[in-house]
Amino acid sequence: MTDRALAVVRAGALTTVQDRGRPGHAHLGVPRSGALDAPAAALVNRLVGNHPGAAVLETTLTGCALRPRCEVTVAVGGAPCPVTVDGRPVAWGAPVRVPAGALLDVGTATSGVRAYVAVGGGVAVERVLGSRSTDLLSGLGPPPLSDGAVLPLGCRVPSPARVDVAPQPAPPAELVLRVTLGPRDDWFTRRAVRDFTTRAYRVSSAGNRIGLRTEGPALERALTGELASEGMVLGAVQVPPDGRPVVFLADHPTTGGYPVIGVVRAADLPAAAQAAPGTPLRFVAVRHR
Incomplete structure (x- = not known):
């Protein structure tokens, strides 16, 4: 079994795999799907050195917890939330190294709804009609995450560029x-x-x-x-x-x-x-x- 994988310890209220979606199939009755907050998903991908269209995890309100089987670089963005590695607080909105076997916990959103978790190499579940996105309406793509699931990762990417500030819009008050x-x-x-x-x-x-x-x-x-x-x-x-x-x-x-x-x-x-x-x-x- 490959060590380029993530084990899901806590799936949260609803966590799905999302990328840019599968446009161009409406005539077949297939929605586009994809990350709801596309700019946030693209930003966390950039922070870890991925292509903007690499698959990420989209959480809903309560976050998720993951245990990588190899050392990985991750970034969490979108809805602001606490992020810890083996119980120690780490940066939100910035690349973070997570050792093999450590527990990455993406906590409950302090504002907003959906956080995005990018991992160096991207989530490499099977593509369906050109996309790895979970589509809740049609059922295409991987199912929503469940406790104990294992997600394959893509090939290791070069170290991301160092950034001092990665501005993200705050969730709307109105x-x-x-x-x-x-x-x-x-x-x-x-x-x-x-x-x-x-x-x-x-x-x-x-x-x-x-x-x-x-x-x-x-x-x-x-x-x-x-x-x-x-x-x-x-x-x-x-x-x-x-x-x-x-x-x-x-x-x-x-x-x-x-x-x-x-x-x-x-x-x-x-x-x-x-x-x-x-x-x-x-x-x-x-x-x-």
């Missing part, structure tokens, strides 16, 4: 999502469209990698009929029968039958990935460009 209205905003009353872009919402605890759910004013439909299933894109804001908007994230379905009132700018989605339940949320209408 989430502001710029949205282009349409294609089905005409399925809602004028008042509902106005409420959508002017009233306050909060991030719901019911969200996941498929979609960010909201709490706030229900949006009234002007048309009550059934809508034929249509293609769905990343950032689409779908409104189910309860009237509360849902922002589609990386594991979203490729088709849907509820009307889409607008589409969130892709640049705003990493912040959405780090918005903890209860975070105030505003949708701001912008022109398409």
Whole structure:
């Protein structure tokens, strides 16, 4: 058995393998998937000397604990959290050497939702349709981590470049999502469209990698009929029968039958990935460009 591997001691609430995802397969019903906070995943890869698209671990709220079978360089970023090696505090947001057999513990997020753990060489699980990402909707890719699982690592990489500062944006105290209205905003009353872009919402605890759910004013439909299933894109804001908007994230379905009132700018989605339940949320209408 290879010694280039990680043993999972504590899987946490939800820890998955993620890379840049598998774009280009929506016509087959396959979502893109990939890291929800892509800039954070790319940064931790850079810190350990990996290619930006190397597979990392994405944790959710409670972190995870890992025991490498060989000496590795790791970096933890995304949601701020305590990081220890054999109980000793080590740097968050910087490359750290972890000896073979030592316990790397990525603790509970102090703010934000998702931390990213990069390991020199990358997580080398089998690719499916060109990606190592776990897709919770389709079931493609490796399953979410479980206690006792063993993850293979890629080949050792050269020592990472020394960095003094690796700035990362703080998780949002208020989430502001710029949205282009349409294609089905005409399925809602004028008042509902106005409420959508002017009233306050909060991030719901019911969200996941498929979609960010909201709490706030229900949006009234002007048309009550059934809508034929249509293609769905990343950032689409779908409104189910309860009237509360849902922002589609990386594991979203490729088709849907509820009307889409607008589409969130892709640049705003990493912040959405780090918005903890209860975070105030505003949708701001912008022109398409």
